[in-house]
Every structure is written in C-alpha cells, then in structure tokens.
Amino acid sequence: MIFTEFIVSNGGVFFGGLGIAIAVFLSGIGSAIGIGIVGQAASGLIIEEPDKFGRSLVLQLLPGTQGLYGFVIGLLVLGQLDAGMSLAHGMYLMAACMPIGFVGWQSAIAQGKVAAAGISILAKNEEHSTKGIIYSVMVETYALLAFVISLILVNAVSF
C-alpha cells in the first residue's frame, strides 16, 4: 500500500519527465539513424564529385527535423513540469508525448531511406535532385501530423 501511495503522491513529475524523455529520445534516435543512412550514401558520392556536397547536405538534413519536433514537444512539457503535480497530469503529459516519439522515430528512418535514394538522383541527374527532396518530404508529413497532435495534447487539458 505504501508503494502505491508513494506513486500517487510523487508519480506525476516522474511520468511527466518520462514523457519528455520519450519524446526526445525516440525521435532523436530516429533522426540520428535517418541522417546516418543518408550520410553513408552521400559519402560515396562525394568521393567522385565533391562539388555536390552542398546539395547532398540538404538531403542529409531532411530526416533531422523529427528530432527537433521531439525536442520542441519535450521543451513544452518541461514548462509544465512541477514537483507537486498530480499523477493524472503527469501520465497525461506522457501520453501527449507518445505521438511525436513513436512517429518521429520510425518516420525519420523511413525518410532517411528515401533521402538516401535521392542521393542517387543527385549523382546521376543533378538538375532533378530537388525531386528527391520532395519525395523525402512526403514521409515527413506524418511526423508533422504527429507533432501537431502532440502539441495540441500538451496544451489541450489544464489540470
């Protein structure tokens, strides 16, 4: 009984903090993997054509935004964190962090793969490399939707 009482009286801030962690680390991991995938593909290109560094960097940056969305959500939740907050509030904030955490994680990886394929457009037909960027941005839509929902959730209910 004592343990549950402890959770009830102190769990709020813990779950809120856990939410921040989830939003930041999942989307961050995804972005890191995504950027890594593109970076590997781009390095192969730069050996032959170092002039294309700038454009390849744009492609590499694309899967990086998920991590930033997660970071922003984490920052917003951080603003609401308080040592005495209720358990329900903390768990709610954690739930609010879930969409950007999970969608950010997986979509960044998928986006990284598309962007890596975009590197081959850059290699063979530089003029059309913007099209590779747009393909990759199609994936990001879903991370954006998750971000919007997380954002609304964080602010929607006041405790």
Next chain:
Amino acid sequence: MAIVKMNEFSLFAFDSVKEDLLHELQKFEYVHFTNLGVDETLSELGLKNVRVPESLMEIDDDINNVSYAISVLSKFHIKPKGIKAMQEGVKTYTFNELEEQALSIEYKEILGEVDTLWKRMESLKLEKEKAKARLSELKPWKSLDVSISEINGFSKAEIFTGTVPKKLKERFSEEMTGFENTYYEVVEEDKDNLYVVAMSYGEEVEKALDSLRNTSFSKVIIQGEEKPAQEMEKNNKRIEELNSQMGDVEKSIREMTPEIPRLELVYDYLSNKKLRTAAAENFLSTENVDVIKGYIPTDKADEFENNIRDRLQNIYYMEMKEAERDSDDTPILLKNSNFAKAFESLTGMYSMPKYSEVDPTPLLAPFYLAFFGMMAADVGYGLIMLIGTLFVLNKFNLKENTRLFVKFFYYLSFSVIVWGFLYGSLFGGIIPLPGLFEPAEDYNTLLILSIIFGLIHIYFALAIKAYVLIHNGKVKDALFDVGLWYLALTGAIVYLLNIVVTLPEIVKTISLVVMIVGMVGIVLTGGRDAEGLGGKIGGGIYSLYGMSGYVGDFVSYSRLMALGLAGGFIAGAVNMMAGMVAGSGVLGFIGAIIIFIFGQTFNLGLTLLGAYVHAIRLIFVEFFGKFYEGGGKRFSGFRSKPKYINLK
C-alpha cells in the same frame, strides 16, 4: 494565359544553303525543331534522313580538347576568392559578339601548347617517381662500402646480395657457420628483413647457396655502378633537378592561365556550333531539298520569315499555321511578369503544362508566397533574406538561372517579414514584438487559419479546373466535375461546422440538402465515361469515395501552423540556452553570443529549407493534384545552354 502562342512551320530549302540557314536560325534563337526522322509517313514517301556531316566529330573532339585544357589550366589557376570573384561573376554576350570573339581566338595553338606542357609535366612526374623508387631500393644497402660494379665484377668468387626474413635470423647464423671460403655480412636490418651480402668461392658455392635457400634467402640485384651511398646521392640530385624542371613547366602553365576565359568563350561557341551542326538530324531531305519542320512563337513569326527571306533570297517554300491546341507536340514556352517569372522553376520542376492547359505559375505564386512566409515567419530571418538577396542581386554578376533563384528568395523575404510581425517573432522573440498571434497559445487559431488557407487553395484549384474545361469547350464536364464537388464539399463543411458552432436550424437543413444533392450528383455522373450500367454506378461511387482524399488534403495544411511553430520554438530554445550562459561574466556573455549566432544560423537554414520544400509539397500534391496534368515539352530554343557566360 501565359503560355506563349506557337506557330508551326514547314520549310523547304536547298540542301546547299543548309549551313547558312541554320546559322541564321541560331542567331534568331526562338526555333524549336520537330524531329522528322521518326515520322514514318514521310519516310514512306521516299524522304531520307539528312546525313549529319562528319565535321560533327571534329567539333566534338575540339570541345573535348578545350574542356580538357580548361581543366588542366584550372588546376594551376589561383582563383580570386570570395566576394570579389562573385562580383565579377559571368559576363554577358550577344550571340554575334560571342561568335566574333571566339573566332578571333587561335584556340588550337593554345590547346597545343597546353597539351605539350602538360605531357612534359607528366613525363617529369613519371621520372621522379622512378628515381624515388630507386632511392628506396638502394636505401638498405647504403652502408655497403663497395661500389656496385665491383660486387658484380668478381670472376672467381660468387657474390650474393639479398634478404632473409628476420624471424629466421638465428637459423641463418647457424646455417652460415662452418664454412671456410664463405663470408657474409648483415648490412642492414629493418622490421621484417635482414639485408645480407654473402660471398663464396670454389666448391663451397653450391653449399652456401643451399644454406641460403634453407633460410628463405631471396636474391636482390642492386642496380647501378658506384657505391650505394653515391648512387643515392646521384638520385637525390636527379630528383632535385626534376623538381626544378617541374617548377619551370608549372610556371609556364601558370603563365597560360589568363587564357582560361578565352577558352571558356571558345567552349560555349563550339557547343553552339555543335548544336547547329547536329540540328540537321531533325530534317528529312530529297536529293537536293531539305524538309524542316518546327515551331516558333507566334509574335516572332514575321521576324522569322523576314530573316529567312533575306538569307535565302526568296529561294524557299514555307507554310505556317497556328499550332493546334490539343497537340501534345507543341513545345511550351512560358512568359510571365517579373514577379511570377521567379516562380517558373517550381512549375518546371513538376512538369511543363500542355499546350491546352494554363500556365500555373502566376496562379501558384501568391499561394507559395503566403505559405512560405507562414512557415518561416520571423522578422529577423526575413530581414537577413532581404538584405542578403538585395546585396547579391545588386552587386554580383550571376548566371540567369541563379539570378532568378535569388530573386525568388527576395520576394519570399517580404512574406517572411510580414508573417514575422503577425507572429510577433524576431529571432524567436529576442526582442518582444507585439504580434497579432501568440503562437504558443493561439495555436488553435493558427490551425484553423491553416485549414482555411487550405480551403481557399483547393477551391481555387477547382475553379482553375473548371476554367480550363470551359475554355476547352467541355462545359458539361466543368459542371459535373467541379460544380457538383463544390456543392458536396461546401454542404459537408457547413454541416460539420454545426458540431463546433451552433448555426441556425435553417442553415443546417440547407447545407444538408446541398451536400446530398452534390453527393448524389457525383454518384450519378462520376462514372459517366465507364462502360455499362455497373461500370457507371461503380465509377460514380468510387468518385464519391474521393471525398475522403479531401479530408486528407485539408489536414495536410496543418503543416503551415506546425512548421511555423516548430521554427519559432527552436529559435526560442536557442535564445533560452544563450540566456542561461549569458549571466556568468564576460566569458559567459561571449559564449551566449556564439550560441545565439550559431543556433540561429542553423535554425534559419533549417526553417528556410523546411518552408521551401513543404510549400512545394502543398503546391504539387494538394494544388496541382486537382487540376494540373502537365507533360508538355519544353521549348528548346536553338541555342546550347552556355556553361561559362550569359548569352543574350
């Protein structure tokens, strides 16, 4: 609208004047040839493909040589760096100027000279490599104080020079003991090998050789005459000599680098010449007469005809008519105002319109402008863009495409500033501005605003679809495919609005009726092209299912709010971090400035990139998806795209 009207022409002229004619046409520029080689009806009439003259190969060779010489010279050319170089930028020439200047350049001489110098350089390099290799071969034998010719010059005794693996060192010294007429010496040791000189006489030679073989001795023949140390000295001298010779050659090449701009001119001239010579591939001919077909802009038709008449002195036959509206072969040339021209790259990126469509550029430009601004939305970022682009546009000589791209961002910067004021954001709120919205709190208002933008955007797209259909005489299609959708969508939206806001009962009823009328209409007409009753009904229902796509479209516009907010929050976070360190003394203050500059620059780049591509997505998917087909051919003027200059 802004697709340039085209005339289609067929020209018959004598083959003998072909080159003159082509030259004239290239000066005129605005000609797009139709490839007649693929037209089977014409070849069945006995017309033959024009043989491309052999001079084409020669031109190709020249182009390759010129670009090779440019690349060689560029290796030794110290480019003027930074802003000054960009200010100088590319020069603009008219076609006549280019031709005159290029013809006055004796480029073959320059090419020959560069080639000789470069070949000399290569051979010197090769020799140097060889000398270096000799040097490393000799190195282990350096302490051998006998001249090499002496070693090789014994008549009775045998001398062995070579290496023994180091791990067999002990075994080697065991094996080599007990000889009478054999002597050996370890000259040098490195990490793997012992370098050994052994000498044997008479009957012992075979035995000594066996012992050596037992210890994996491998023979090395030392090249040269004198003592190894002297030989090395000789090689070192040779390398020095080669170095100074290479320096001389390099100097001569460097002296030739001022020729680079001239060679670049020649390159662009030759590319045009190649295009001109190769253009004949598009023609057909009888024995003496060439058949040429193509397109020219209608407003240049008179000029075109005059030019040809002057050049061919009336010995030709030409037919000209307006290009057919529905023909997919008509090439597309876009003509837009200064403002819309900057957005043509977006249209080109998707696809050129068909001749029967409208040019979407001026239609998408205002939306793109608004969307971009809403997603970037920061007064500071906007000002940086504005000042940067203004500086570049006024101070630098840019290639035409680059200039348009910079201009594109120049226009966008205004929108970013305006939205920045609306959001009250300057570098993420470093100086508080009174804004119309407080993004962190009014995100719901912004979300609704985004969706309303989406609504306007999509309704506008449908309106364009109707316009094109009516313009092409398909009034019924416009009514069914656009009118009914308007009814269904508007009805549905107003009806659903009831859930959020209370509207008068009468509005609710009307909207419901309108929605149902629209939907029933769509089911009835959506499958009208399908065969059979089942197909028509199925097609109709499937059309109505398309409604779900509209939900997705509207939601997609939420990115307008999301990206604007994300950018603002990240900028705010940078400021927060800078603020945290700013408090702790002078060092802290410097750190804060570094964090601020680095963080904001990073966010600026990311925000602009995000706004650029996401606005493109909204245009390509949500907007173009409603009305735009594209797939037109780009009008390729009779000029090759210059690589080093601007051609007027």
